[in-house]
Structure formats: C-alpha cells, structure tokens
Amino acid sequence: MNEERIRAIEEGKAFPYPVPVNEGTVMGLWDIGLVMLTQKFRLKDDELAAYKTGFGRYSYLERLDPIPLALWVFEFPEPLGKIDALFNARIARPEWLDSYLDTAAGGIMNALYMFLVEGKIYKGGKLVGLDPEPVEMFHGTIARQMAVEYTLEDFKRAAAALFKQSPTELFEEGTIFQFKKD
Numbered sequence: 001m002n003e004e005r006i007r008a009i010e011e012g013k014a015f016p017y018p019v020p021v022n023e024g025t026v027m028g029l030w031d032i033g034l035v036m037l038t039q040k041f042r043l044k045d046d047e048l049a050a051y052k053t054g055f056g057r058y059s060y061l062e063r064l065d066p067i068p069l070a071l072w073v074f075e076f077p078e079p080l081g082k083i084d085a086l087f088n089a090r091i092a093r094p095e096w097l098d099s100y101l102d103t104a105a106g107g108i109m110n111a112l113y114m115f116l117v118e119g120k121i122y123k124g125g126k127l128v129g130l131d132p133e134p135v136e137m138f139h140g141t142i143a144r145q146m147a148v149e150y151t152l153e154d155f156k157r158a159a160a161a162l163f164k165q166s167p168t169e170l171f172e173e174g175t176i177f178q179f180k181k182d
Contacts, residue, residue, distance in 0.1 A: 027085035050080035060134035061174030068144035082167035
C-alpha cells in the first residue's frame with residue numbers, strides 16, 4: 001500500500017473514505033484487501049456493543065443462477081443479529097482483484113477488514129482472519145463471476161431475487177463456520 005493512500009481512522013471521527021448513502025453493508029476489495037463496510041443510522045449503544053463483541057459464526061453462500069453470487073452472512077449478538085454482505089468482482093479494481101487472488105506468494109489472503117459507520121462517523125471496526133476453506137470457496141465464486149458476462153443490472157436483479165430470503169434463511173442455506181478468535 002502506498003503511504004500517500006494510508007489515512008488515519010479514529011473512532012468518533014469522520015471516516016476518511018467514501019461511505020454508503022443507504023443503511024446496509026457493502027463488501028469490496030480495497031488496496032488493503034477484503035473490506036466489509038456497514039452503514040447503520042441511529043446506531044444504538046447495544047448495537048455498537050454487539051458489533052464490538054464480534055460475530056461468533058459466519059456463513060458463505062454461492063448462488064449460481066442466473067449469475068454467480070458470493071454472499072457472506074455474519075452472526076453478531078442481538079440486537080444486531082445477522083449482517084449479510086454481497087460481493088461483485090466486476091466492480092473491483094483489476095489490480096486489487098489480482099493481488100487478492102494471488103496465492104503464490106504466501107497462500108490465501110483470509111483477512112477481512114470490518115468497519116462500522118453511522119453517517120460519516122466511524123464507530124468501530126476490526127481486522128479478522130477468516131477460515132481458509134470459505135475464502136477458497138469465495139475465490140472460486142470470484143473466478144466464476146469473472147468468467148461470465150453480466151451487467152450491473154443483471155447483478156442487481158439476481159441480488160434482489162436472493163434477498164427475497166431473510167438473512168437467517170440465507171445464513172442457514174450457506175456453509176456455516178465457527179469464528180476462531182486468535
């Protein structure tokens with residue numbers, strides 16, 4: 001990562017990167033790796049506490065029809081509950097995608113950077129290591145996404161169909177993993 005791109009991130013201060021305009025979670029690749037950014041308006045203290053406690057289990061789900069979809073669902077304590085994050089490899093910068101998928105140097109990159117914002121204010125985050133098995137599954141879905149032609153509208157339609165199910169249903173449909181804290 002270039003030093004000129006590194007920006008300080010402090011709790012209670014403005015998040016120095018673009019944030020989602022709608023409540024929800026986005027997942028993408030940044031120069032640092034895989035990032036999950038959750039926007040929560042009117043964040044309550046118990047929700048923040050649940051986020052900072054972290055997730056205990058998570059699920060990875062691949063849907064192939066009509067296009068390959070990669071969905072992660074993280075199970076946080078209540079009242080936060082399950083947070084889902086959909087990934088579209090087509091919108092990632094090619095050089096960041098290539099770097100993320102390159103396992104030759106040191107194996108699979110299983111780090112996930114998690115950030116929580118309320119509006120433009122950074123509320124919390126952490127760096128976690130995911131089990132290599134779902135990350136390998138995720139790599140496979142990314143390869144399938146890149147091998148198929150689809151538009152952003154195609155992706156949005158497929159995502160809308162996927163999200164007719166609840167986060168709990170999607171969690172249970174996926175392959176479930178126990179988070180192993182270091």
